[in-house]
Amino acid sequence: MARFHSALALALGLATVGAGAAATGTPSGCKGTLYLTFDTGNMRHAELIADTLARHGVKATFFLAQEKTTRGDSALDASWAPYWRARVAEGHAFGSHTWRHGSFRGDSGTLVRYRLQDGSSETMDAAAICAELQRPDTRFQELTGRRLDPLWRAPGGRTTPNTLAAAQSCGYRHVGWAAAGFLGDELPSETYPNSLLLQRALERLRDGDIVMAHLGIWSRKDPFAPMFEPLIAGLKAKGFCFSTRRGQT
Template sequence: MCTGLGSGLFLGLFLALTGCGRQAAREAASRPAPPPRPATSARKDWSWRPVGGLAILEGELASPAELVLEGRSIREARFAEAGPVRWELFRPPVGETALLRTASGQILARFEFVLPPPARVAPPKPSTRAASAIPPKARHADPPAQAQVSPVLPARAKVSPAILPARAEVGPAIVPARPPKALPGLPAVAPDRVTPLPSPTPFLLPRAAAPAPGAGPWPGMGEALNLTRGPGGQKRLLLSFDGGSNAEVATEILDALKARGVHTTIFLTGAFIQHFPALVKRMAAEGHELGNHTMNHPHFAPGMKRDPKWTKERVQGELLEADAALVRLLGRPMDPYWRAPYGEQTAEIRRWAEELGYRHVGWSEGADTLDWATPKERRLYRSGDAILQRLRQRLDRDGDGLIVLMHLGSERAEKDRPSAGLGAFMDRARREGWAFVPVSAFLHDLGKPAWNPQLRLAFLQSPTPAPQSR
């Protein structure tokens, strides 16, 4: 009797405990799982390499992040998922220094965009003190540049303007300031072998020299002209060329133009003029118009909205500094045209340029040949033959007055450069009745008053010698 009663009590207790366990399990299963702890944005070494007019940034993120690349003349942002990251952007000016950080402020890398590409840098040993810059060691020809991140940096380090390159303003023009010191905790991605350009004595724009809007020697100034197509009816087109920092195909292009007696318009940066003075002298001697492409090829207006840091004085300074480089080389100013880097400009910026005697010349819709893109840029790349074939088709469709954009630099294999077939393309177009003209021909037929570039010399102040150190 007692044994049966004890067995019953034990069985009841067992069933009750089992039921409670099942109920607890059901409640636990119904509760949402706790969110995973967010991983930090730690990553493997970041690097960059130039490809045509692009800079390719590569690295790795442990968690999704909004990335910001910010320097003196650039500010680019994009969202990246966790894992390997490959970021393509237009290459910043030579010598630009920029920080790569997350939107929350965590600094990932510091880049120096130099040419030729920087060599690999050995990673620094962890230290409680800020690491100093480590001398680069070349491993092979033209390797990607490495940007190291020191573990001593705080997770939410803010970007201080003091560590970014700056320009000291003198009047409305700008002159280079002293280069920034190495960022504490981040060794600079230094070049393996770079012959620095001599720092030219700047030509300054006197404050009293700039005319007020609507005044000055430029008839029609203030129109904010943006020439993207010439007048029709005469089967003419403009093959325009930009010279930024490279010149691999410049000689081939100049040879093709000279052999056919074609004069065109070439837009040059001040950096190109300093790097390739013999080519610039040849362009002038062979009768080509030389337009302004700014000194350092900055981003004035990403998304066609002016970056607030590009004030009127700074924009005009970029234009005048490039023009001064040509004056020093040839003794005469640039022709009265300019082309905004990356095509980024606004009506306001165009008016500022017109105060100095430059009308803006863009290119026709769909007439950017993207001739600089290599097979690595899959979205942008077309073979050299395909580029010229598309141009031929465009002439047949709506080529009258077309303004075509091509470049003097190309990192493609020689057989894959459009310049290799440019002469044959021009010969065929001429047989079909087409003529090749410079910008001035289009502006004349549009009824725009001619602007004398010599009048711009009044805006350029003769340099004064720097004081001798004692």
């Protein structure tokens, strides 16, 4: 629920999560560059989103955690190896989203409180934080033969100074998202219908914005995933190009 609460706050303009617009160099012929990013979520629409990206020739950045999926397995199980190998072959970028998809809740001295999805908490030092980020990296290499890029995203966008310092010490740079880049795919569709979310994204996104969505969300009744077709087409019509977060600062 931490992810949903922080996301709702952001959507209502009550919070800013992670990085805003990134400094970019705009490719020739583009009016601006956007960065599509996807967290694993429940993977329900993973194939649809991959097909949409391929059809439009768009490269994205995927942040991976060992989350439960609608197939009854988890996103980094061997059953998902063909999916991830196909995305590697397409040239996308990949980062860690932690292994257990917990929430970094606060610092105490040199330690960090990490709240797990079952409501329990544990205290982590820098080495434990690095292990939590590195485990998806190790698993991804087992599945695809490729390491993750040196990127990570905290679940719910929650970070602490100690967490960021630990991640940096083991080579992972945090990637947040722009306020306009929060697509709202985890908000209630009854009050945030797809038409509203699509219109808002097309109107608000600007050069350098990092855009955040999921490969599947448990809570949303009317999934946003089919809207990536008109969203990407509409953004291209406005002159935007797309890139990954690989190599960006």
